[in-house]
Amino acid sequence: MDDEVRERVKEEAEKNALFNALKHDSDPQVGAIMGPLMGENPEFREHGDEIPEVIGPVVGQIGSMSTAERRDRLEELDPDLVAELDAEDEADEHDLPDLPNADDYDDIRLRAAPNPNGPWHLGHARMPSVIGTYKERYDGAFVVRFDDTDPETKRPDLDAYDExxxxxxxxxxxxxxxxxxxxRLETYYDHARELIDLGGAYTCSCPQGEFSDMKNSGEACPHRDKDPETTREEFEAMMDGEYSAGEKVLRVKTDIEHKNPALRDWVAFRMIDTPHPREEASEYRCWPMLDFQSGIDDHLTGISHIIRGIDLQDSAKRQRFVYDYFDWEYPEVIHWGHVQVDAYDVSMSTSTIKEQIEAGELDGWDDPRAPTLASLRRRGIRGQAIVDAMVGLGTSTSNVDLAMSSIYANNRDMIDEDTDRAFLVRDGERFVVEGGPDAGHPPVHPNHEDRGERDIPVDEAVLLEPDDAPADGERVWLKGYGPVRREGDALEFTDDDIDVVRDGDVDVIHWVPADESQPLRLRTMDGDVSGHAEPGITDYDPDAMVQFERIGFARIDRHEDDETVAYYAHQ
Structure with missing residues (x-):
């Protein structure tokens, strides 16, 4: 490494180390800045073995500086990096960064563009959560556009629109x-006609494989240079349904030698023989591809910012060709990575969930095992708990992991103080109770004495969970009732006071009366669980939340003649 390169390494290392230290409010480490240093300066890589020795003293010197000294030095070396730090600090006030160039728009308008081929799974919630949050921040508009122009491959489900x-x-x-x-088919047709007149589109009857070979080799389709009048006539015939599927397409004329083959003369309209399920659209056979349709609609509905997956980067590039022909300004675009959700064995795919429902592997879209919004709703998860978790993921271009525990924690914070407590015993083991009061009186809520106590009769026997049953001669404390000692198949009431619990000598357990309890089926992500709940559970209306003590929160779904059905939410 010569002296010139050495000095450049020191300069770049100092900036990276200062930025790193200020961003994380900690002393910089050589290892932490090696990656950014090499990534931003690939010419340094051949000196990789020598660089740690060169930058070590630089990093050590910054470690001895105060925060103010570090900031002043970075301001001196690179003011733009200081501005970037300030922007990040400002963004930290929100879970989401500010929208790019928002000040350049009189109205902030964002859209969610669902394909209504089925109800939403959990991953779908990210878009409306983020868009709705931005709408509130900027006093903007939230547009929902159903992208339902594929009546065959992603065939719309008529119920899904409302769902x-x-x-x-x-x-x-x-x-x-x-x-x-x-x-809006006629609107897309009108813009296709205009695009043809501008020389920006042509009809093509090449077989798909043949065109693909030409496209990949940068060779123009023989139909590319046909005059607009002929193209217009053939497109009118497409609209009139005079061609069959695969026989004719309308292509946007781009750059046949573009470095990205996916952008070369892409299809704007194709023929589909399968009628659309909506009666209003069932007569159409010439359908726009998504990139054409959504590009036109984003302009006509005044969308200022588009949020879409990182895998759809080519969509913006394709649409820009159309925008250039029409002399339109393209919206701001935010690309983000996919959301990966833990805790589910079922694939987070609309088509897969639909297949499993049809096969009887799931009861429906709201089966507790399904990773759907309908399922979470039926389990008693508040929508805001999902929104907060989704917004917390930000808008990173990297794939992000969503832990269901974050949704559960949000939901717990929202419902805990308002949710009554109740007892549920699973696979109960019966014990006769000898002596003691006729009923137990645990609190309705341990933090709110003013909400009173529950009256749970004991009668002659109680049910305990098998794991809670004491060994012969051992004691337990029946919550809200008192201390008992096991003697064979009986529980004898004792005169112990609460100190035995405080001293850790006796466990506190829940219980239900053996004969007056209510059979209850708890629907969970792992399957249905049978048990018995305290009799007062039947007083709760459907949709009420309860916390089954030592088990978790659940939503009362319905009371049937022989049992109550509840859906498990979380611990």
Missing amino acids: ILDAIEYLGFEPDEVIRASD
Whole structure:
């Protein structure tokens, strides 16, 4: 390494180390800045073995500086990095960063563009959660556009339109505008005609494989240079349904030698023989591809910012060709990574969930084992708990992991203080109770004495969970009732006071009366669990939340003649 390179390494290392130290409010480490240093300066890589020795003294010197000294030095070396730190600090006030160039727009308008091929799974909640949050921050607009222009491959489910809107309401948001793309075919046709007249599109009858070979080799399709009049006539015939599926397409004329083959003369319209399930759209056979349809609608509905997956980067690039022909300004775009959710054995895919329901492996979209919003709602998870968890993921381009524990923690914070307690015994073991009072009186809520006590009769026997049953001669404390000692198949009431619990000598357990308890089926992510609840559980209306002590929160679903059914939420 010559002296010139050595000095450049020191300069870049100092900036990286200062930035790192200020960002994390800690002393910099050589290892922590090696990655950024090499990534930003690939010419340093050939000196990788020597660099740690060169930057070590630089990092050590910064470690001895105060925060103010570090900031002043970075301001001197690179003011833009200081501005970046300040922007991050400001963004930290929110879980989401500010929208790019928001000040350049009079109105902030964002859209969710669901395909209504089924109800939403949990991953779908991220988009409305983030859009709704941005709408509130900027006093903007939230547009829902159903991208339902594929009546064959992603065939719309007629029930899904309302189910998706219900899911958005469940999350706490109300769209300002709802659009169905299948209502707007004539609008797309009009813009296709205009694009043809501008010389930006042509009809093509090449077999797909043949065109693909030409495209990949940068060779123009023989139909590319046909005159606009001929293209217009053939497109009119497409709209009239005179061609069959695969026989004719309309392509956007881009750059046939573009470095990315996926952007070369892409399909804007194709023929589909399968009728659309919506009666209003069932007569159409010439359908726009998503990139054309959504690009037109984003402009016509005044969308200022588009949020989409990182895997859809090519969509923006394709649409920009259309925008350039029409001399339109393209919206700001935020790309983010996929959400990966733990805790589920079922794939987070609409088509897979639908297949499992049809096969009888799931009871429906609200089966507690399904990773769907309908399932979480039926389990008693508040929509806001999901929104807060999704917003907390930010808008990183990296794939992000969503732990269900974060949703559960949010929900617990929201419902804990308002939720009454109750006893549920699973696979109960029966014990006769000898002596003691006729009933137990545990509190309705341990933190709120003013809400009173529950009256749970004992009669002659109680049910205990097998793991809670004491060994012969051992004692337990029946919560809200008192101390008992096991003698064979009986529990004898003793005169011990609460000190035996405080001293850790006796466990406190829950229980239910053996004969007056209510049979209860608890639906969980791991399958149904049978048990018996205290008799007062039947006083709760469907949709009420209770906390089964030492088990977890659950939502009362319904009371049947022979049992109560509840859906387990979380611990």
